[in-house]
Amino acid sequence: xxxxxxxxxxxxxxxxxxxxxxxxxxxxxxxxxxxxxxxxxxxxxxxxxxxxxxxxxxxxxxxxxxxxxxxxxxxxxxxxxxxxxxxxxxxxxxxxxxxxxxxxxxxxxxxxxxxxxxxxxxxxxxxxxxxxxxxxxxxxxxxxxxxxxxxxxxxxxxxxxxxxxxxxxxxxxxxxxxxxxxxxxxxxxxxxxxxxxxxxxxxxxxxxxxxxxxxxxxxxxxxxxxxxxxxxxxxxxxxxxxxxxxxx
Ligand SMILES: C[S@@+](CC[C@H](N)C(=O)[O-])C[C@H]1O[C@@H](n2cnc3c(N)ncnc32)[C@H](O)[C@@H]1O
Numbered sequence: 001x002x003x004x005x006x007x008x009x010x011x012x013x014x015x016x017x018x019x020x021x022x023x024x025x026x027x028x029x030x031x032x033x034x035x036x037x038x039x040x041x042x043x044x045x046x047x048x049x050x051x052x053x054x055x056x057x058x059x060x061x062x063x064x065x066x067x068x069x070x071x072x073x074x075x076x077x078x079x080x081x082x083x084x085x086x087x088x089x090x091x092x093x094x095x096x097x098x099x100x101x102x103x104x105x106x107x108x109x110x111x112x113x114x115x116x117x118x119x120x121x122x123x124x125x126x127x128x129x130x131x132x133x134x135x136x137x138x139x140x141x142x143x144x145x146x147x148x149x150x151x152x153x154x155x156x157x158x159x160x161x162x163x164x165x166x167x168x169x170x171x172x173x174x175x176x177x178x179x180x181x182x183x184x185x186x187x188x189x190x191x192x193x194x195x196x197x198x199x200x201x202x203x204x205x206x207x208x209x210x211x212x213x214x215x216x217x218x219x220x221x222x223x224x225x226x227x228x229x230x231x232x233x234x235x236x237x238x239x240x241x242x243x244x245x246x247x248x
Pocket of ligand 1: 010018021023026050051052053054072073074075078092093094095109110111114115
């Protein structure tokens with residue numbers, strides 16, 4: 001059973017590193033998946049976009065579906081940008097969100113893999129904690145996440161984590177990326193934890209949620225140098241999560 005109170009902080013990206021995510025590249029896929037997967041929600045209920053960044057998804061979802069939305073993000077620059085789009089946005093921590101009481105659906109778009117702790121078990125605990133935090137508030141959760149499938153077991157996500165979290169390996173990675181751009185990762189020195197489809201499903205279960213509907217993303221190109229990490233498939237999948245009955 002994962003410890004939901006890991007006594008470690010998240011290894012957070014710097015403001016400069018977060019700025020690399022100030023784009024709307026994945027929003028149309030995320031909105032299409034949300035629209036296909038998610039129930040209508042409570043009338044007047046708010047769709048909370050946890051780690052919602054500059055509010056591109058929240059804006060697009062409100063425009064397309066008329067949903068009330070709210071971004072919760074720890075990065076002040078992102079929250080300011082979201083507000084400039086007319087999106088309700090608050091500075092907040094995915095690991096201890098403050099509810100206003102009107103949230104009915106929580107979204108985790110490409111944030112879970114950034115909830116990284118000092119080691120593998122603390123990282124898992126942080127990811128579980130962020131999802132479990134919504135058990136008493138949201139009727140359902142929408143997750144859009146990177147999927148890394150491996151040629152051998154589930155090693156690829158773990159290898160990437162070990163490289164990006166380790167200062168020496170990250171230094172080597174940064175130097176290598178100068179000559180091989182495919183190795184570029186703005187998470188060097190902080191860490192990132194991707195998982196396989198089945199690993200995410202298991203983690204959702206530990207947080208008291210189960211996937212009741214899923215959309216698989218299209219396989220993305222894998223640059224040759226990355227094959228050394230035994231990566232078989234990279235995708236972005238979406239999940240509708242509903243509470244597991246009987247889990248406190
Ligand atoms: C990769 S970006 C994803 C942005 C957007 N959701 C998307 O799909 O393009 C990750 C976002 O999560 C935010 N974030 C990371 N850790 C967080 C935390 N503990 N609490 C709130 N936001 C967090 C970052 O500031 C950043 O905006």
